[in-house]
Amino acid sequence: MVVTSRDVARLAGVSQPTVSRALRDDSRVSDATKVRVREAAQLLGYVPSEAGRALSSGRTRRIGLLLTDLDNQFYSHIIAPVHRELEALGYQLMLHTETADNDTIVERLLANGLDGLILATTTVESAAPLRLKDRGLPFVYFNRIGSLIEADATVVDPVDGYKQAVDRAVELGHRRIGAVLGPTNTSTAQARESALRDAVLSHGLTLAEADTRKVSRFSADEGEAAAASLLSAPDRPTVLFCGNDVVAYGVLNAAHRAGLRVPEDLSVVGFDDLPEAAWPIVDLATVRYDIIGMAEAAADLIVRRIENREAPIENVRFASSFVPRRTLAAAQAG
Amino acid sequence: MVVTSRDVARLAGVSQPTVSRALRDDSRVSDATKVRVREAAQLLGYVPSEAGRALSSGRTRRIGLLLTDLDNQFYSHIIAPVHRELEALGYQLMLHTETADNDTIVERLLANGLDGLILATTTVESAAPLRLKDRGLPFVYFNRIGSLIEADATVVDPVDGYKQAVDRAVELGHRRIGAVLGPTNTSTAQARESALRDAVLSHGLTLAEADTRKVSRFSADEGEAAAASLLSAPDRPTVLFCGNDVVAYGVLNAAHRAGLRVPEDLSVVGFDDLPEAAWPIVDLATVRYDIIGMAEAAADLIVRRIENREAPIENVRFASSFVPRRTLAAAQAG
Structure with a gap:
């Protein structure tokens, strides 16, 4: 049997609207009645329907996290902290993935009655921000800043990390620097490429076209394939900077398959400092930032935005x- | 401006209830009227409120995935296929994590208006199945079979995999077999331990207490700590079977830290065959099953159950x- 508010009303001896008001802690209901209604609800095991509550409050307390690619391990490390932080703030997480049909995703999100959205897709050509703004659904950018549509954002500045990493590589004797960069259509890959090129240039060196590859997805498989093509050349860079750690894992795999020792024959540097990078069997030199802090900040920003639409961006x-x-050591004597 | 069904009704020249009926494809509305309402809705960019729809249809088309521990990498590999399969079937995934308070989780799930639940928590003492049954919320077990409450389930049979693995280890000369087993209170760890012990016994050997550790969570950190204590003994097993791949990664890390070469000084066997296990830099001997197929089967089962409550279990x-x-090679000559 499904218990309804009608049953609770009958048991508590009040009207049905009073039941929902009492359970919403409405000030129009006396404390004594609230206690009576709650006791009746508990006795019957009554669970107020969330759909009914959403209609009366206009809030669902659900926040979406929109991802491009759930297979990217980077995301598996941010879902948990976003989920935890939202839960602590009294909101629930819904996962969504963006497929090719950008035109319909925003309609689907709206149809799901979200209170807000964390936009963790990084493709720069996505139409989602414009549509979200049009429809008035609050959102925050995760790991990037919007180029056209302004909104709250969490973002990593790669400049210092790459500068320090390249300084160290040059100090260790590396002069021929190569890279396996992230997908061109992502803002994170663009920002990282630009920071890396600047750091290399600051030493009077360049990132040669022949020593550079670009993956079309941030994945270990793509990183491995890209590195395999780089490493098969007779003459190759002594160090490879990678678009992120997951791509770097693939580069390590490619080096292993090619019979190259890391770091003796090839140095490798990642970006993100995912937990696996610190494992002794991986031990990947990388660029770190507070990834958990960024996930929590995104959750905090979207809740603040939902609760105060007028807050400054x-x-x-x-x-x-x-x-x-x-994985980053002295360059082999040429 | 938020477009409501009132606006659509006015533009289409019909009543408000006719708008919702037309958009629900209700047979009481003529095809001509349906076309007119849909055109009006499209023109105005009207999105029917999901809360309103849920109240009228009693369905939310949302399915929950209840996990114990989002940090366990195993889960990051099943979320994507479950999500994809549910999406293909017209349902959406909501993630939930089970915390210590088992008493309230089911109430929270119900309050969220789920149509059904995939139960991927593995703790045997969980009260969730009983409460879900009491409340009439359809659910399926993921990666286990319920011991008290019957429901649809997807499950791995570890017997063949462990038999083959232990046969091979014995063939390679291993006689002193150790293990880093999963948490005692999970059904997967119990089933695997029992399959492993049987396989070892079938060769007239035993899994000695001193050569066995148990982790309290399926994590690389726990695996590393457990293996560190095993490997510090003056005398140690030549092969370690691990509760799952994630635990095995930790065991590999512990061996690395202890200065032991794998497989020359120590062989290691995992369970799950996660993608990382196949990486050349990990190259972990393990037990495999169709993990993606299992994720998809769980999605299929819950949708079938929602749409037909009377189907046989x-x-x-x-x-x-x-x-x-x-990571599994010949035992060192004693």
Whole structure:
């Protein structure tokens, strides 16, 4: 049997609207009645329907997290902290993935009655921000800043991290620097490429076209394939900077398959400092920032925005720094 | 401006209830009127409120996935396929994590208006199945079979996989077999331990207490700590079977820290065959089953159950088999 508010009303001896008001803690209901209604609800095991509550309050307390690619391990490390932080703030997380049909995703999100959205897709050509703004659904950018549509954002500044990493590589004798960069159509890859090129240039060196590859997705498989093509050349860079750690894992796999020792024959540097990068069997030199802090900040920003639409727009920037580990060592004597 | 069904009704020249009926494809509305209402809705960019729809249809088309521990990498590999399969079937995934308060989680799930639930928590003492049954919320077990409350389930049979793995280890000269088992209160760890012990016994050997550790969570950190304590003994097993791949990654890390070479000084075998296990830099011998197929089967089962409450209960079993890789090799001559 499904217990309804009618049953609770009958048991508590009040009207049905009084039941919902009492359970919403409405000030029009006396404390004594509230106690009576709650006791009746508990006795019957009554659970107020969320759909009914949403209609009366206009809030669902559900926040979406829109991802491009759930297979990217980077995301598996941010879902948990976003989920935890939202739960602590009294909201629930719904996962959504953006497929090719950008035109319909925003309609689907709206149809799901979300209170707000964390936009963790990074493709720069996405039409989602414009449509979200048109429809008045609050959202925050995760790991990037919007180029056309302004909104709250969390973002990593890769400049310091890459500067320190390249400084260290040059100090270790590396002169021929290569890269396996992230997908061109992502803002994170664009920002990282630009920071890396500047850092290399600051030493009077360049990132040669022949020593550079671009993956079309941030995945270990793509990183491996890209590195395999780079490493098969007779003459190759002594160090590879990678678009992120997941791509770097693939580069390590490619080096292993090609019979190259890391770091003796090839140095490798990642970006993100995911937990696996610190494992002794990986021990990946990388660029770190506060990834958990960024996930929590995104949750905080979207809740603040939902609860105060007029708050000034905020961009929370996270600094980056180099993490020296085994995979970056002295360049082999030419 | 928020467009409401009132606006659509005015533009289409029909009543408000006719708008919702037309958009629900109700047979009481003529096809001509349906076309007119849909055109009006499209023109105005009207999105029917999901809360309103849920109240009228009693369905939210939302399915929950209840996890114990989002940090367990195993889950990050099943979320994507469950999500994709549900989306293909017209349902949406909501993630939930079970905390200590089992008493309230089911109430929270119900309050969220789920149509059904995939129960991927593995703790045997969870009260969730009983409460879900009491409340009439359809659910399926993921990666286990319920011991008290019957429901649809997907489950892995570890017997064949462990038999093959232990046969191979014995063939390679291993006689002193150790293990880093999963948490005692999970049904997966219990089933795996029992399959492993049987396989070892079948060769007239035993899994000695001193050569066995148990982690309290399926995590690389716990695996590393457990293995560190095992490997510090003056005398140690030549091969360690692990509760799952994630635990095995930790065991590999512990061996690395202890200065032991894998597989020369120590062989390691995992369970799950997660993508990382196949990486050349990990190359973990393990037990595999169709993990993606299992995720998809769980999505299929819950949708079938929601749409037909009377269907016979189904247990989908997945066979397991041994995957030989670098980390299992000949035992060192004693």
